[in-house]
Amino acid sequence: MSNEKRTSIKDLAASLGVSTALVSFVLNGKAKQHRISEEMAQRVIKKAKEMNYSPNLVAKNLRGGKSQLIGVLVTDISNPFYSTISRIIEDRASELDYTVLFSSSDEDLESTKRLIRVLVNKGVEGLIVVPCDGSKEVIEELCHDEVPLVLVDRHFPDVKVGYSVLDNFKATELITRHLIENGYSRISVISYETEMNHIKERVAGYEETMRKAGFTEYLNVNRINLSNPRSEMHDTLKRLLKAKTDAVVCLTNMLSVNGIYCLKEMKVRIPEDLAFVGFNRSDVFNLLENPITYIKQPLERIAIEAVNILVDKINNDNTRGKGFIAEPELVIQSSTPKKKVLSRLD
Amino acid sequence: MSNEKRTSIKDLAASLGVSTALVSFVLNGKAKQHRISEEMAQRVIKKAKEMNYSPNLVAKNLRGGKSQLIGVLVTDISNPFYSTISRIIEDRASELDYTVLFSSSDEDLESTKRLIRVLVNKGVEGLIVVPCDGSKEVIEELCHDEVPLVLVDRHFPDVKVGYSVLDNFKATELITRHLIENGYSRISVISYETEMNHIKERVAGYEETMRKAGFTEYLNVNRINLSNPRSEMHDTLKRLLKAKTDAVVCLTNMLSVNGIYCLKEMKVRIPEDLAFVGFNRSDVFNLLENPITYIKQPLERIAIEAVNILVDKINNDNTRGKGFIAEPELVIQSSTPKKKVLSRLD
DNA sequence: CAGTTTAGCTTAATCGTTTTAGCTATTTAT
DNA sequence: ATAAATAGCTAAAACGATTAAGCTAAACTG
Numbered sequence: 004m005s006n007e008k009r010t011s012i013k014d015l016a017a018s019l020g021v022s023t024a025l026v027s028f029v030l031n032g033k034a035k036q037h038r039i040s041e042e043m044a045q046r047v048i049k050k051a052k053e054m055n056y057s058p059n060l061v062a063k064n065l066r067g068g069k070s071q072l073i074g075v076l077v078t079d080i081s082n083p084f085y086s087t088i089s090r091i092i093e094d095r096a097s098e099l100d101y102t103v104l105f106s107s108s109d110e111d112l113e114s115t116k117r118l119i120r121v122l123v124n125k126g127v128e129g130l131i132v133v134p135c136d137g138s139k140e141v142i143e144e145l146c147h148d149e150v151p152l153v154l155v156d157r158h159f160p161d162v163k164v165g166y167s168v169l170d171n172f173k174a175t176e177l178i179t180r181h182l183i184e185n186g187y188s189r190i191s192v193i194s195y196e197t198e199m200n201h202i203k204e205r206v207a208g209y210e211e212t213m214r215k216a217g218f219t220e221y222l223n224v225n226r227i228n229l230s231n232p233r234s235e236m237h238d239t240l241k242r243l244l245k246a247k248t249d250a251v252v253c254l255t256n257m258l259s260v261n262g263i264y265c266l267k268e269m270k271v272r273i274p275e276d277l278a279f280v281g282f283n284r285s286d287v288f289n290l291l292e293n294p295i296t297y298i299k300q301p302l303e304r305i306a307i308e309a310v311n312i313l314v315d316k317i318n319n320d321n322t323r324g325k326g327f328i329a330e331p332e333l334v335i336q337s338s339t340p341k342k343k344v345l346s347r348l349d
Numbered sequence: 350m351s352n353e354k355r356t357s358i359k360d361l362a363a364s365l366g367v368s369t370a371l372v373s374f375v376l377n378g379k380a381k382q383h384r385i386s387e388e389m390a391q392r393v394i395k396k397a398k399e400m401n402y403s404p405n406l407v408a409k410n411l412r413g414g415k416s417q418l419i420g421v422l423v424t425d426i427s428n429p430f431y432s433t434i435s436r437i438i439e440d441r442a443s444e445l446d447y448t449v450l451f452s453s454s455d456e457d458l459e460s461t462k463r464l465i466r467v468l469v470n471k472g473v474e475g476l477i478v479v480p481c482d483g484s485k486e487v488i489e490e491l492c493h494d495e496v497p498l499v500l501v502d503r504h505f506p507d508v509k510v511g512y513s514v515l516d517n518f519k520a521t522e523l524i525t526r527h528l529i530e531n532g533y534s535r536i537s538v539i540s541y542e543t544e545m546n547h548i549k550e551r552v553a554g555y556e557e558t559m560r561k562a563g564f565t566e567y568l569n570v571n572r573i574n575l576s577n578p579r580s581e582m583h584d585t586l587k588r589l590l591k592a593k594t595d596a597v598v599c600l601t602n603m604l605s606v607n608g609i610y611c612l613k614e615m616k617v618r619i620p621e622d623l624a625f626v627g628f629n630r631s632d633v634f635n636l637l638e639n640p641i642t643y644i645k646q647p648l649e650r651i652a653i654e655a656v657n658i659l660v661d662k663i664n665n666d667n668t669r670g671k672g673f674i675a676e677p678e679l680v681i682q683s684s685t686p687k688k689k690v691l692s693r694l695d
Numbered sequence: 696c697a698g699t700t701t702a703g704c705t706t707a708a709t710c711g712t713t714t715t716a717g718c719t720a721t722t723t724a725t
Numbered sequence: 726a727t728a729a730a731t732a733g734c735t736a737a738a739a740c741g742a743t744t745a746a747g748c749t750a751a752a753c754t755g
Contacts, residue, residue: 011711022735027713037714038733061411061472062711065740070407079436086432090425090453102450102471107436124403125448126355260632267636286606286633290613357741368705373743383744384702408741411710415743700753709743716736723730 010056019050026051030058071101073313074122076115076132077155079107084256084283084302085133088155091306092131099314101128110135123150129313131155136197151316155309157201158326165316166326167309171201174298174331175208175252178280181296181333182250183216186342187278189249191223193239193258195232205254223248227258236265244271250278250339259297260287279338294336301329356400365396372397376404406448410472417447419659420468422461422478423501425453430602430629430648431479434501437652438477445660447474456481469496475659477501482543497662501655503547504672511662513655513673517547520644520677521554521598524626527642527679528596529562532688533624535595537569539585539604541578551600569594573604582611590617596624596685605643606633625684640682647675 012030016023021043028037029047050056064070075092077085089105096103104125106118115138122130129151134142139159145152146164153165175192182190192209194202206224213222225243227235240262243251253259259281266273273279273293281288281297288295308327315325358376362369367389374383375393396402410416421438423431435451442449450471452464461484468476475497480488485505491498492510499511521538528536538555540548552570559568571589573581586608589597599605605627612619619625619639627634627643634641654673661671 012713013711023712024714024735024737025733031713033714038731040733043733057470059411059711060470061407061416062740063713065405065407065411065710065742066712066714068740080426080439081429081433081436083427083429083432086429086435087427089432089451090427093426093451093453097452104448105435105439105451107439126406263636286631287636290609290633290636358743359741369742370705370707370744371703377743379744384704386703389703405741408710409743411712411740412742412744413710696755698754700751702751703749705748706746708745710741713739715738718735719733721730721732723728725726725728 009059010054011059012056015047015050015054015056018054019046021047030056070126070128072104072125072127073101073310073317074104074106074119074125074127074130076106076108076118076122076130078110078133078135080105081107083285087302088306091303092310095307095310096314099310101310101314108133108135112137112141116141119145129153129317131309131313133157134159136199151313153309153313153316155305157199159200165309165312167305167312168201168326168328169300169305169331170328171204171331172208172211174282174333175205175254176212177331177333178252178296178298179209179212179216181335182252182278182280182339183212183218185278185339187249187339188216188218189221189223189247190218190252191221191225191243191246191248191250192252192254193225193227193236193262194254195227195229195258202254209252232257232261233265236261237269240265240269240271244277248277249342250280252280254282256281256283256285258282259295260285263287263291263295274338274340278340278342284334288336291338293338296336296339297334299332299334301332305329355405356402357405358402361393361396361400361402364400365392367393376402414472414474416472416474418450418471418473419447419656419663420450420452420465420471420473420476422452422454422464422468422476424456424479424481426451427453429631433648434652437649438656441653441656442660445656447656447660454479454481458483458487462487465491475499475663477655477659479503480505480545482545497659499655499659499662501651503545505546511655511658511671513651513658514547514675515646515651515677516674517550517677518554518557520628520679521551521600522558523677523679524598524642524644525555525558525562527681528598528624528626528685529558529564531624531685533595533685534562534564535567535569535593536564536598537567537571537589537592537594537596538598538600539571539573539582539608540600541573541575541604548600555598578603578607579611582607583615586611586615586617590623594623595688596626598626600628602627602629602631604628605641606631609633609637609641619684620686624686624688630680634682637684639684642682642685643680645678645680647678651675 012023012026016026025039026047028034028039029044034044073096080086080089093103104122108115108118112135115135131153133156134154143162155167158166158168194206210222225239253262271277279295281295284299288297312325358369358372362372371385372393374380374385375390376397380390419442426432426435439449450468454461454464458481461481477499479502480500489508501513504512504514540552556568571585573585599608617623625641627641630645634643658671
């Protein structure tokens with residue numbers, strides 16, 4: 004880090020009066036293999052410390068044809084959910100001697116295509132991607148092109164690709180069961196218009212649990228158009244309240260926060276007037292008079308597994324389609340208390 | 350992006366029947382300078398597109414010391430404040446054809462040193478750093494070593510280095526003036542133990558404004574030890590309330606959120622029992638019964654200017670110590686209403 | 696028409712490593 | 726004593742780009 008240029012392997016070799024090859028062998032632990040004398044090896048190691056040598060990564064990578072770079076494409080790294088994941092990815096990648104390049108697609112298909120190309124052109128050895136709506140073909144193509152790839156948060160079950168995601172079905176199963184056990188029955192879901200599998204799974208988990216409990220008649224899934232979430236959320240909630248909905252489950256964090264804001268504006272009290280369940284931790288959940296019950300994702304495991312799987316793929320190409328499915332945790336707070344009145348009789 | 354390995358400049362040269370030098374000249378915009386015929390230049394460019402050529406960053410870096418890489422070291426990229434800045438830095442850098450490497454120091458001096466070394470080792474041409482407490486020497490050394498450097502969010506006024514920061518003095522001046530105008534006088538500040546200049550400036554802005562208003566007797570700055578913020582915050586707030594404090598100003602976002610949580614636990618109402626001002630936008634500020642008045646930083650400008658200054662420095666080494674100081678904006682909400690009772694008479 | 700310019704290229708060194716192939720002197724085997 | 730084996734090292738190419746220096750043929754000069 005000082006002003007003179009860094010010690011190179013050449014400097015070391017010169018000052019020891021040996022070849023660069025010898026130095027390289029020793030410092031890479033291949034001394035035995037190349038029959039370098041024990042005494043020589045010690046001298047090299049000592050000198051390397053003396054001269055504060057550290058290998059030039061760039062040269063190393065050039066020679067090895069390895070960039071030790073991985074690309075991460077999330078929808079928006081300024082979103083706390085993704086920035087948390089990104090942070091963990093960066094930490095884990097760093098442990099494994101990889102450097103991470105980040106990009107944000109803003110949920111846009113064209114950006115996704117472009118940014119993936121940019122990352123690949125920058126020489127990344129693999130990609131971790133949060134695929135946006137409609138990106139299935141792009142992802143499929145990418146797999147074909149033999150770029151090691153791991154999807155995070157969302158994935159396409161019929162595409163042979165690595166993934167690390169939540170068990171989304173189980174998440175809403177947990178939520179719905181909890182609500183039913185606490186006496187709710189007219190449970191409605193607020194979702195958004197999408198073809199993405201993770202949302203479908205969340206809907207399915209809710210629907211199946213409701214059916215099993217014999218509440219088929221109360222099944223109620225509302226899909227909001229994200230171009231105007233606030234006003235659509237308002238209308239939806241109004242409608243649900245009129246229809247005597249017991250409890251509302253929002254399927255994403257953004258929907259949850261929006262829902263809470265709307266309910267506040269509408270002077271609807273949680274849980275007195277309506278029980279409420281959110282998705283993914285958020286400061287706002289805990290600051291309300293009655294903190295919100297929500298699904299917590301094990302972000303750390305999801306992110307670490309994503310990196311592990313990716314690096315595995317980079318090293319052995321035989322591991323197509325490996326995946327990790329994380330267990331959701333239901334954090335029960337006071338937005339979903341036991342109902343006073345029996346729900347079947349109201 | 351296809352299965353075969355990437356096109357190199359050699360492949361291009363071979364398929365055109367020319368030397369690699371020619372190709373390099375053309376693709377680096379030095380065709381004129383090296384008297385390459387216009388026709389030849391066009392053929393090279395066309396072929397490069399056809400073969401989807403993109404330069405190998407690693408090789409470029411090794412040869413020229415030009416990596417088009419910049420390093421960004423924030424304290425924690427999963428913190429929304431820094432992830433927002435990071436996102437904008439990434440976008441702006443990308444426009445200028447730079448790739449960004451991110452790291453998080455966790456406010457730790459040793460990590461700061463290590464990560465800066467790692468980034469420099471990875472070949473970054475410049476650094477954008479949020480310096481942690483006690484990092485002044487590290488930063489000074491870095492300037493000496495001729496690594497282009499821009500500090501963000503916090504800086505050291507007596508170190509000749511680029512910076513892009515808020516006008517912190519003005520921020521608390523705005524807050525304090527607003528509070529005084531609304532009839533508050535026993536205004537207390539909650540800060541934390543640090544030598545960092547930005548915090549000192551915030552304190553100074555408060556103190557000077559209070560003095561000018563003749564409220565020297567009410568000056569009250571409380572410094573919390575961050576090793577145990579929650580309980581210290583509790584104690585501090587209790588003490589302040591006993592001392593009939595009118596209004597509390599928290600000097601960072603983390604302190605603000607903590608403060609709000611504590612007040613909620615203590616059943617202290619904002620603003621009925623205590624007026625409250627926070628720092629940096631946060632969802633929690635807007636979800637309270639009475640949304641919080643806070644200082645908003647123009648993050649976009651701060652981040653963009655940081656990149657601009659850095660790239661400037663990378664290109665002309667004569668611009669040591671350039672800086673940008675951003676205007677704070679006071680977002681006035683209902684946590685600081687006009688006081689009913691005259692404060693001088695209570 | 697001989698000498699000088701100039702246009703338009705190429706050659707080859709270089710960055711800091713890794714690694715294959717091979718060299719030399721000594722030891723061992725026969 | 727001589728061939729074969731081995732120990733201990735080195736030479737040099739390679740990774741993919743950049744760039745200083747030089748080369749050749751055509752164009753210009755007087």
